[in-house]
Amino acid sequence: MTDAYTVNWIGDIMPLGALRFELIAECPEISFVLSDIPLCSYDADLYIIEDADIPHIPDILSQAYSPPCMVWGSTCRVFDTALTAGCADALILPAGRKEFVYRIKRNLRTRMIDFGNGSVRFTRKLIMGDRNVLSITEKEFRLLLLFVNVDGSVCPKEIIADYLGVKHADSSRVVDVYISKLRKKISDVLPAYEGNNPIISVRGKGYRTSTLIVDNL
Numbered sequence: 001m002t003d004a005y006t007v008n009w010i011g012d013i014m015p016l017g018a019l020r021f022e023l024i025a026e027c028p029e030i031s032f033v034l035s036d037i038p039l040c041s042y043d044a045d046l047y048i049i050e051d052a053d054i055p056h057i058p059d060i061l062s063q064a065y066s067p068p069c070m071v072w073g074s075t076c077r078v079f080d081t082a083l084t085a086g087c088a089d090a091l092i093l094p095a096g097r098k099e100f101v102y103r104i105k106r107n108l109r110t111r112m113i114d115f116g117n118g119s120v121r122f123t124r125k126l127i128m129g130d131r132n133v134l135s136i137t138e139k140e141f142r143l144l145l146l147f148v149n150v151d152g153s154v155c156p157k158e159i160i161a162d163y164l165g166v167k168h169a170d171s172s173r174v175v176d177v178y179i180s181k182l183r184k185k186i187s188d189v190l191p192a193y194e195g196n197n198p199i200i201s202v203r204g205k206g207y208r209t210s211t212l213i214v215d216n217l
Contacts, residue, residue, distance in 0.1 A: 005045045007031070007033070007047075010038055011049055027101060030104070038060050048072065050073060051075065051090075058085055068087075072095075072100075076092065089106075108123075113186075122136065128189060134185050139164050142163065143179070186199070
């Protein structure tokens, strides 16, 4: 099963020297996109930015559904400013290739769901199982992240509607439709067996996953 991640490297990558080629060679499952300005947040799973651009990070992270942002630099001020700016991680150079690769993979927005009859990985754009690989919408991606956060507990429909930005008189019904579509995709990528319901409806309360969702990194 091949993962498909997009890392948006913002700014100048040249100071990394040969390390940049080593990173690309060691991470064939990751597409590194270089740009002077960030990609649309829908198209990236992780932003990487040089510490010289830290003042711009709050604007970058203000995008709807912004992926996490990782900062690298050559001075200790990276630690003092990056986390305050809302970054997920900071790395001081020189750093070894193994550490850089670990940090990148650790900060990618990807999770694994173990449903008993198989595991599902998901990124911002894909849901992948032993049986199939399917595309997912932004709302479906956010639903999966929400179930990660509640960790097997019941999530009320009101919370789901608010998290997805549903503004509709019948928001409960809209949530039911989103859940139904996601449930079908999960079932379609997993080996089939009777009785498996990946997202369980709890009458009068909301939804929960049938098993706990764990970080696959």
